[in-house]
Amino acid sequence: MTPMISIEHLTKKFARASREVTAVDDVSFEVDEGRTVALLGPNGAGKTTLFRMLATLLTPTGGSARVAGADVRRDPAAVRGHIGYVGQMSPSPSRGLRAHEEIYSTALLQGLGRREARRRTTDVVESFDLGAFADSEVRFLSGGQRRRLDIAIGLVHEPRLVLLDEPTVGLDPDARAELWRHIRLLQRDRGATVLMSTHYLEEADALADLLLVLDHGRIVTSGAPRDLKTSLAGDVVTVRASGPGPREWPTDKLRSLGAVNSATADGDVLSLSVADADTALAEIVGILALEGADIASVHVDHATLDAIFDQLPGRGAR
């Protein structure tokens, strides 16, 4: 099956007065239809440049990018027909247009007939809860309202590939939750493929089934959120003993378990580093029970994506 996104050795250099900047540096990856992929990376990592090349708004300096088999350089019109792109910056509104008119005119521009354009406009106004300001002129909308409108405009023609560059920036918690729900529906009900960038790790964790971490234009790590967390960070299990008296924790036995990376004891407290607490906990508690340990509490700190980010090369320098 043709992948929805196929990128090979994609490179973009910008010529600046004094030097050349390589914004995207020999990036290759594929995304199958129906997946949700999050691009993570610090400011200036190259995320927006990558999106803009996929959206045919920037020409690559080297390598290739294809969307549903269509090449961004050779067949930009076909690429545009497949994608909905919501950039970081809102396009300037057409003078005097109201929110629902802006959506409708975009639907017409995308080649939909009038009746279908009207139906889809009503659909997105409803699903993005834009009713309260659908009749307002676009230039009078607040930043968050404008963001929701941009997203509705990007989705009105029901694209197969949705490109969302930091979609939840500026949204209040309700609007953000609503957008999360929408992204999940896009994937579940319509089988859409989503490529999104975000600075919110919990957002990537909640929505994406693959994370690509970009730094200085290159992919520095990639994988499913759960795999990255267990392989790079791991969970910490803390066990506290109850009652007074000296403790003899069975640290050697615990260390011999495949799932346990390390076990250290300090008085009443035993600390274990494990790849995945959900699967390791039963064995750990089983050994402690066999050894007659008096357990007062067991606490699990699940690995977070922040921990992975802290480990990335050059992280501390920024």
Ligand SMILES: Nc1ncnc2c1ncn2[C@@H]1O[C@H](COP(=O)(O)OP(=O)(O)OP(=O)(O)O)[C@@H](O)[C@H]1O
């Ligand atoms: N039009 C341009 N001309 C020159 N340099 C550019 C241009 N656009 C981007 N760059 C440079 O390319 C690099 C990557 O920028 P890009 O906007 O793609 O990063 P980003 O990961 O999207 O950052 P952010 O998280 O801040 O949005 C930066 O060094 C940026 O200054």
